[in-house]
Amino acid sequence: KIGMDPIELRLKNAAKEGTIAPYGPKLGPIGMIETLEAAKSHPHYSAPLGPNQARGVASGFWFNIGxxxxxxxxxxxxxxxxxxxxxxxxxxxxxxxxxxxxxxxxxxxxxxxxxxxxxxxxxxxxxxxxxxxxxxxxxxxxxxxxxxxxxxxxxxxxxxxxxxxxxxxxxxxxxxxxxxxxxxxxxxxxxxxxxxxxxxxxxxxxxxxTGAGPSLGTHIVDVAVDEETGQVSIIRYTAIQDAGKAIHPAYVEGQMQGGAVQGIGWALNEEYIYNEKGELENTGFLDYRIPVCSDVPMIDTVIVEVPNPNHPYGVRGVGETPIIPPLAAISNAVSRATNKRFDELPLSPPKVLAKLMHG
Structure with missing residues (x-):
């Protein structure tokens, strides 16, 4: 509505060193701005989109512990x-x-x-x-x-x-x-x-x-929405994250990819369904739908390194941060594709179709 680029909006409001976190402490050196700048300059962000496709962006963090x-x-x-x-x-x-x-x-x-x-x-x-x-x-x-x-x-x-x-x-x-x-x-x-x-x-x-320090990430996702069935497909996905210092980059990338896929499952499919007696009805993986390989593209990754001063090598935990942004990024993309605002997850085909049909 305000006509501002989504990443520019986030850059104007990004947490940085000295920001007071919502949970209390003053943040030390963090890579929020760096992940946003990496996202803005990534080829994915400016790539053309196809019919019924849209792009979403979201940032997220995890506080980490020692x-x-x-x-x-x-x-x-x-x-x-x-x-x-x-x-x-x-x-x-x-x-x-x-x-x-x-x-x-x-x-x-x-x-x-x-x-x-x-x-x-x-x-x-x-x-x-x-x-x-x-x-x-x-x-x-x-x-x-x-x-x-x-x-x-x-x-x-x-x-x-x-x-x-x-x-x-x-x-x-x-x-x-x-x-x-x-x-x-x-x-x-x-x-x-x-x-x-x-x-x-x-x-x-x-x-x-002590001094684990948060890890922050920014994700870009392209989705396609089938307006006849409500099916949301992930076309392209890029995860960008501040790892502090990636000791083993291949494993860091694997953590980022796995977390992103978990987040995709949370955004699109995974939910508990209870009957009128309060009994869980989807108790197996046939009905509780986690992502499989055919549901997701190759997850592109970009590792940003803003060292954590509280670790001898600057390490930050990376495993949980990438689970956070997919929910908002995918929801933003689906909203753009359909011109409908979604405020409930998962964005399963019945829910998306109902929104398309009834607003």
Missing amino acids: GETSSSITINEDGTVGLTLGTPDIGGSRASMAMMASEELGVPMELIKPIIGDTNSLGFNFLTGGSRATFSTGTTVVESTREAIEELKKRAALLWEVSLDQVEWFEGHARLISGDEPKTMSLAQIAKQAGKTGGPIMANCSMNV
């Missing part, structure tokens, strides 16, 4: 590194933890062996959810790895018979700072002699991780 988290690291005598984690891997987190430990130690990722510990093998871990695993467990992995590096330096100092302040860690090796000839000792060499320098080398970290 919480009590524990992990431990063991330097094995064969040069491999054992990593024990307290958060089950439901989205690729083991690979991300291994990558962070690899980066800190300066050794190939293939040498890092992450496992999921049980409740007796680690300190307390809060639930695996809230998009917290890579953020919170990643923080403890980095801290425990740095502690292990200090122990590796101590062991190298003992073997060289020098003071600890004469040893630094560089690219998987202890390095002697002083001396006429440079000396280095690899992680594997130090670990092999651990029995001579004090025994097994390990470290652990248990902490209440």
Whole structure:
């Protein structure tokens, strides 16, 4: 009605660093504006539309959490590194933890062996959810790895018979700072002699991780509406999201795509249907309709990186944010295609057809 581009409207009202969030805290650095700018410049946003098609845009966020988290690291005598984690891997987190430990130690990722510990093998871990695993467990992995590096330096100092302040860690090796000839000792060499320098080398970290910070995203969707049946089809979809720092970009993209598909299902099909007795009638997947591959196109993704200052590598949780924008984006697109305003989900064929027929 006001004749303003949807993204321009959002840019004028976008949350940014210093904005007071509706749930209380003042926001730190966030990527709301960056996701909107990425959406505006994306080829999808200016692509031509076909008959009975329309485009919708929406932004959304998830606040994310940290919480009590524990992990431990063991330097094995064969040069491999054992990593024990307290958060089950439901989205690729083991690979991300291994990558962070690899980066800190300066050794190939293939040498890092992450496992999921049980409740007796680690300190307390809060639930695996809230998009917290890579953020919170990643923080403890980095801290425990740095502690292990200090122990590796101590062991190298003992073997060289020098003071600890004469040893630094560089690219998987202890390095002697002083001396006429440079000396280095690899992680594997130090670990092999651990029995001579004090025994097994390990470290652990248990902490209440704070500062998760929200993750924000902007989605673009093209829909086609069959005016005879009320069927809404997703023609094209692009998800853009601030991940802080994408430790494993392929897994981040997978989280964004999976979340978007969940949101599409919520927007178009998924609902509970009760009879007059209050009994749930669609108790199986035949009647409770979740999306299948034929329902959605390939979900394009754009990762925006505005680092979270409260994580050693700038990580933000990414798993839940992409579920939020599809509902509004699809509703906006269907409203544009039909010139009817929808205020109830899901936009199933009977509901869309009823709106088209009766207003």
